[in-house]
Amino acid sequence: MNDDLDATEGRARLTALRTLFLKECRRFAKVWMQTVFSPLVTTSLYFLVFGVALGSRLREVDGVPYIDYVVPGLVMLALISNSFLNASSSLFQSKINGTIVDILVAPLGALEMLVAYLGASMLRGLVVGSLVYLVAGLFSGFRMAHPGWVVFFACGVSLCFGCLGVISALWAEKFDHLSIVPNFVLTPLTFLGGVFYSVNMLPAPWDTVSRMNPILYMVNGLRYGLLGVSDVPVTHAAAFIGTLLVVLLAVAGGLLGRGWKLRA
Numbered sequence: 001m002n003d004d005l006d007a008t009e010g011r012a013r014l015t016a017l018r019t020l021f022l023k024e025c026r027r028f029a030k031v032w033m034q035t036v037f038s039p040l041v042t043t044s045l046y047f048l049v050f051g052v053a054l055g056s057r058l059r060e061v062d063g064v065p066y067i068d069y070v071v072p073g074l075v076m077l078a079l080i081s082n083s084f085l086n087a088s089s090s091l092f093q094s095k096i097n098g099t100i101v102d103i104l105v106a107p108l109g110a111l112e113m114l115v116a117y118l119g120a121s122m123l124r125g126l127v128v129g130s131l132v133y134l135v136a137g138l139f140s141g142f143r144m145a146h147p148g149w150v151v152f153f154a155c156g157v158s159l160c161f162g163c164l165g166v167i168s169a170l171w172a173e174k175f176d177h178l179s180i181v182p183n184f185v186l187t188p189l190t191f192l193g194g195v196f197y198s199v200n201m202l203p204a205p206w207d208t209v210s211r212m213n214p215i216l217y218m219v220n221g222l223r224y225g226l227l228g229v230s231d232v233p234v235t236h237a238a239a240f241i242g243t244l245l246v247v248l249l250a251v252a253g254g255l256l257g258r259g260w261k262l263r264a
Contacts, residue, residue, distance in 0.1 A: 009107065017112040020103065024120030028086055035082070036128055043078050043132045047071070047139065050196050061198050062229045068143065071136045072223035073195030076157065078132045080190060080215070083125035083158040084182060087117050087165030092178050095169070100262055110257035114166065114249075121162030126154060149225030149234060156241040157218045163248035170261050189215045194223075199231045217241065 028035040050070050058066040094100040103113065133142075144150060164181070172178040193215030199207050210216055211232070221237035224230035230237070256262075 012107040013109065013112055016106045016108045017116050020106075020108065020113065020116035021119050024086070024090055024116060025123060027090060028120070028124050035086070035124065036131070039078055039082055039128050040131050040135065043074050043128075044135050046077070047074055047132075047136050061201075064227055064229055065140070068140045068227060069198075069223075070196055071133065071140055072226045073193075073219050074136065075129045075133050075154075075226075076215075076219045076222050077190055077195060079125040079129040079154060079157050080161050080186060080218070081182065082128045083121045083161040084165040084168075084186065086121040086124045087162045088169045088172075088178055088181075089165075090120075091117060091166055091169035092172055092175075095262065104259075104262065110253055113256055114163075114253050117166055118159055118162040121165060122155060122158040125158035125161070129154060129158075144226055145228035146225045149238075150222065151225075152238065153218065153221040153225055153241065156245055157222075160241065160245050160248055163245070163252040166252045167248070167255060170255050173261075189213055194219045194231060214240070214244065 047070065060066060061069045091100075094103065108116075168178060168181045192210065193213050194210070199210045199216060202210060217232055217237040217240045220230040220232050221234060221241065224234045224237070
């Protein structure tokens, strides 16, 4: 009898997880002009300005044409912003609207909730990042030196910022709070993280300061995967991403498990 109950409960949890995941995917797919097309256009404009316009003046960086050099950074920019926004906006709106109650009464544990939100966030990040790569490839050509590293960094970074989005949504009590992280943390760190330049081009002590920026390791990890060049050893970047992901998963899972500020 107990085995039957456990099996029934397990199936119910899997069904609830799948339902929440599909709901999150349909949420961003329904407004694709805002969630997919808009960031694609914005990132493409960055590429046109910094890659095409400046590429004629900045010939090469680390032996790579400048127009190729900026592609990994722009892909990473899309991955970071879309993964974060998907998880943070969805969970926060559920809190504000009171619809989070529907999720809390479902047969979902903290683990299932986290998996559903992170899965949808990673999917959106990968979709937009892939589209940015395809658009950039029309101008610069398609290069992928180490596909395995590309998959590792793309998925790892998407999961990291999905976790950060969940944490931010739990912490935020109003929309102003939710905008603090992308506007005052992610945007400055991203633009100072080697998206448009090599950290080796900076004079001391700014080169040392830049190496303290976590985004630098994410951008250069993906750059190594696509182009085979990096300002930091790829193993160091991979170790950093792995460690950061474990920490963020523990924090996000712990907060969800406690139900911290889940009701606005």
